[in-house]
Amino acid sequence: MQQLQSLDLKYNQLSQLPKSFDQLQHLKNIYLEGNPISEIRMDSLRKMLPNCEISPKSRAQIRAENMAKNQWRVKRLEIETNSWESKLLNFQTIDSTQAAQSYNSLGWYQLLTGRFAEAEVSIRRGIELDSNYPFLHKNLPPSLLLQGKTEMARQSYLQWKDKYNQER
Numbered sequence: 001m002q003q004l005q006s007l008d009l010k011y012n013q014l015s016q017l018p019k020s021f022d023q024l025q026h027l028k029n030i031y032l033e034g035n036p037i038s039e040i041r042m043d044s045l046r047k048m049l050p051n052c053e054i055s056p057k058s059r060a061q062i063r064a065e066n067m068a069k070n071q072w073r074v075k076r077l078e079i080e081t082n083s084w085e086s087k088l089l090n091f092q093t094i095d096s097t098q099a100a101q102s103y104n105s106l107g108w109y110q111l112l113t114g115r116f117a118e119a120e121v122s123i124r125r126g127i128e129l130d131s132n133y134p135f136l137h138k139n140l141p142p143s144l145l146l147q148g149k150t151e152m153a154r155q156s157y158l159q160w161k162d163k164y165n166q167e168r
Contacts, residue, residue, distance in 0.1 A: 100130035
């Protein structure tokens with residue numbers, strides 16, 4: 001067993017693992033989803049097997065990975081929206097709905113990465129390009145609220161709330 005590289009123990013109702021796991025130094029992956037193992041014991045296991053990918057990952061690992069993915073998406077969408085702006089500056093015809101969707105996506109990922117003021121700017125730019133795209137109006141109130149612009153967020157929400165329900 002000391003040469004074991006992968007171990008799948010998913011959904012076995014395990015609340016802890018034997019101390020002898022520290023002898024599994026070749027273990028590269030262990031799958032523990034669906035087991036009631038406490039976060040403290042999971043952290044202990046991670047320290048015991050530092051070279052092993054342990055799934056499920058810790059909440060902190062998941063948050064860090066999601067933040068990195070979202071920041072990558074922001075960069076990609078910034079390039080995309082810069083392309084729309086470049087086309088507009090060069091008097092090229094663009095699909096304003098597609099451009100608005102890009103700004104909405106950019107605004108959404110800026111919200112997820114804590115860039116609330118930038119999200120508001122992106123969403124408002126999308127509204128300028130296509131004021132009928134409903135998701136822009138759904139994402140504007142949170143961008144305002146998260147900046148502390150409570151009254152503006154409330155007014156924006158109230159102005160568009162009936163449209164929200166029609167879109168479902």
